[in-house]
Amino acid sequence: MKPTLIAMILLAGMVQLPAQADAPYREYDVIEDYLPNVKGDMQLSGSYKHWKDPKNLDWRLAGNPEENWKLNWKFMDPPFNTSVHGGHFAADRGEAIFKELNKTGRFAACLGARNGSLKGLRTHYPMDRPDLKHVAGLEEVIERCAAKEGRVLQNGSYDNSAVSVYVASQSTGMPININVTRSGPLKASFERGRKLFHMRAGRFNLACSSCHTHQIGLHLRGNVVTTPYGDAAHFPVYRTRYQLQSLHLRFAECNLDTRTQPLVPGSRAYTDLEVFLTGLTNGYPVSVPSERD
Amino acid sequence: MRTGTMSVCLSAFVAHVCLLNSAAANELPSDFAVNPTAVNMTVVPKVVVNSGRLEWTPFSRDLTHWPSLSHEDRRSTLKPRKVALSEPLNGDPVRGRALALARDKGYCIVCHELPGEDWPGTVGAMLLNFKKNNYPNELVFQQIFDARAFNPNSVMPPFGTFGILTEQEIRDLVAYVQSLD
Structure with missing residues (x-):
C-alpha cells in the first residue's frame, strides 16, 4: 500500500513539474492601469500640461536644469527647437535611399503607403502585418521591404533608421494613432508590453516601471526620471552620444544601463514594449527629426 | 516488482529535472544580443554612419546569467532572502x-x-x-x-x-x- 502511495505522489510530482517549468517565478512591479493616450500622463506625473502644446513650451522651464524634466525633453523637438542637427542629415540620406529603393513604387507600397503617399504612415506604426504574421515596428518593415528590393538595411543600422526618420518626417505634426483597445494582435501586444514594462530583470532586479512610474521627477545621479507617456513620438532620434538611435536600440541601452541582457532590435519583446509606449503616445504629434543628449 | 517500477519512475523523474536544467543553462534565448564564442557573451550595438549594417562590440560584463525581458527566457528570479547578521559587525x-x-x-x-x-x-x-x-x-x-x-x-x-x-x-x-x- 505504502509504495503505491509514494508512487502516486511521485507521479503527481511529475505531472506538476512541467506546469512549474512553464511558469517561472518572476517579479512584477505593481501593475497599474494606463490610459492608452498621451493624456493619461495627467494621472501619472501630471507633467503633460507643460508639454501638451509642442509649439508653445515655457522657455523658462526649458532653461532650468531643475525643472526641464517637466517638459519631458520636448524642448529639443521641432518646432520649439529650430536648430539643424544630425537628425536632419539622416533624413536627407534616408530620402536618397528611399528614392533609390522606390523607383518602381513597390517599396512605398510594401511599407503600407496608400497611392505612394507617406503622409500619416508613421502615425499607424507599429501595426499588425499579415505578411509577417505579427505586429511589427516601422524599422522591421523597412528591413524586410528593402530586402525585397535587394538591399541590406539591418534593423537598427544607420541607413535603416535614416529611412525611418525620412518616412516619419512626412508625418511630423500628425498625432500618433494606433488602436490598442480593439481586441486583436495589437491589443495583445500592448498587454504583453505592459507586463514587460513592469517585469523585473537583470543583475539589479529592476523593471522599467521601477523608475519610470514611481520615481518620475526624482534624480538618479545627474539625470531626472521622466514619464513614459509621449516618448515614442520622436524616434528614431539623433543622439549626440550615439548618432542615430532607433527605439529598439534605446531599449538595448536602457537594458545595459540597468545591467540586463539586451535583445536584438526587432525582437518580439522589444516590439511589444514599442507598442506599449506608442499606445501611451496616442494623440501626441510625431516629432521627427529630433535630437536628444 | 512495485519497487522496480518506482525506481524507474524516480530515475525518469530525476532525468526529467536534469534535462530541464541543462536546457536552461546551455540554450540562450534566440533574441539575446550575444557573441556565443566569447567569454563575456553580451554585446553592445554600435551604429556605423552611412551603413546598412549594425556592428556589435563586446560589453564589459556577461549579463546572460540574469533573467531578461525575452519571451523565451524561462529562468526564475531569485526569491527574497532573510539573513541573520553575526556580530561583531567588523566593517570598515x-x-x-x-x-x-x-x-x-x-x-x-x-x-x-x-x-x-x-x-x-x-x-x-x-x-x-x-x-x-x-x-x-x-x-x-x-x-x-x-x-x-x-x-x-x-x-x-x-x-x-x-x-x-x-x-x-x-x-x-x-x-x-x-x-x-
Missing part, C-alpha cells in the same frame, strides 16, 4: 564609503544622498545623519542584502541575494552608513 567605514561611490559595486550615490558628494540621487532615502535613526546593524544589513524582505515592491537592488556585493562588503557599507552623523 572607509572601505564602505569607497564601495558606496564605486560604479561597479554599491554605487549608492545614484539613489541616495551621501555627505561630500555632488549630484546625489533623490530616489532613495537621504542618508545624511543616518546614525541618528539608531537602526540596529542587523536591519541595515538586511536592507542592503535584500530589501525585499521588508517590502516586496522595493526598487533597491538585492545586493546580497544577487551576488553584487560580498558579505564583507555589505558589512563595510553598514559600518559606513551607521557612522554618518
Whole structure:
C-alpha cells in the first residue's frame, strides 16, 4: 500500500513539474492601469500640461536644469527647437535611399503607403502585418521591404533608421494613432508590453516601471526620471552620444544601463514594449527629426 | 516488482529535472544580443554612419546569467532572502564609503544622498545623519542584502541575494552608513 502511495505522489510530482517549468517565478512591479493616450500622463506625473502644446513650451522651464524634466525633453523637438542637427542629415540620406529603393513604387507600397503617399504612415506604426504574421515596428518593415528590393538595411543600422526618420518626417505634426483597445494582435501586444514594462530583470532586479512610474521627477545621479507617456513620438532620434538611435536600440541601452541582457532590435519583446509606449503616445504629434543628449 | 517500477519512475523523474536544467543553462534565448564564442557573451550595438549594417562590440560584463525581458527566457528570479547578521559587525567605514561611490559595486550615490558628494540621487532615502535613526546593524544589513524582505515592491537592488556585493562588503557599507552623523 505504502509504495503505491509514494508512487502516486511521485507521479503527481511529475505531472506538476512541467506546469512549474512553464511558469517561472518572476517579479512584477505593481501593475497599474494606463490610459492608452498621451493624456493619461495627467494621472501619472501630471507633467503633460507643460508639454501638451509642442509649439508653445515655457522657455523658462526649458532653461532650468531643475525643472526641464517637466517638459519631458520636448524642448529639443521641432518646432520649439529650430536648430539643424544630425537628425536632419539622416533624413536627407534616408530620402536618397528611399528614392533609390522606390523607383518602381513597390517599396512605398510594401511599407503600407496608400497611392505612394507617406503622409500619416508613421502615425499607424507599429501595426499588425499579415505578411509577417505579427505586429511589427516601422524599422522591421523597412528591413524586410528593402530586402525585397535587394538591399541590406539591418534593423537598427544607420541607413535603416535614416529611412525611418525620412518616412516619419512626412508625418511630423500628425498625432500618433494606433488602436490598442480593439481586441486583436495589437491589443495583445500592448498587454504583453505592459507586463514587460513592469517585469523585473537583470543583475539589479529592476523593471522599467521601477523608475519610470514611481520615481518620475526624482534624480538618479545627474539625470531626472521622466514619464513614459509621449516618448515614442520622436524616434528614431539623433543622439549626440550615439548618432542615430532607433527605439529598439534605446531599449538595448536602457537594458545595459540597468545591467540586463539586451535583445536584438526587432525582437518580439522589444516590439511589444514599442507598442506599449506608442499606445501611451496616442494623440501626441510625431516629432521627427529630433535630437536628444 | 512495485519497487522496480518506482525506481524507474524516480530515475525518469530525476532525468526529467536534469534535462530541464541543462536546457536552461546551455540554450540562450534566440533574441539575446550575444557573441556565443566569447567569454563575456553580451554585446553592445554600435551604429556605423552611412551603413546598412549594425556592428556589435563586446560589453564589459556577461549579463546572460540574469533573467531578461525575452519571451523565451524561462529562468526564475531569485526569491527574497532573510539573513541573520553575526556580530561583531567588523566593517570598515572607509572601505564602505569607497564601495558606496564605486560604479561597479554599491554605487549608492545614484539613489541616495551621501555627505561630500555632488549630484546625489533623490530616489532613495537621504542618508545624511543616518546614525541618528539608531537602526540596529542587523536591519541595515538586511536592507542592503535584500530589501525585499521588508517590502516586496522595493526598487533597491538585492545586493546580497544577487551576488553584487560580498558579505564583507555589505558589512563595510553598514559600518559606513551607521557612522554618518
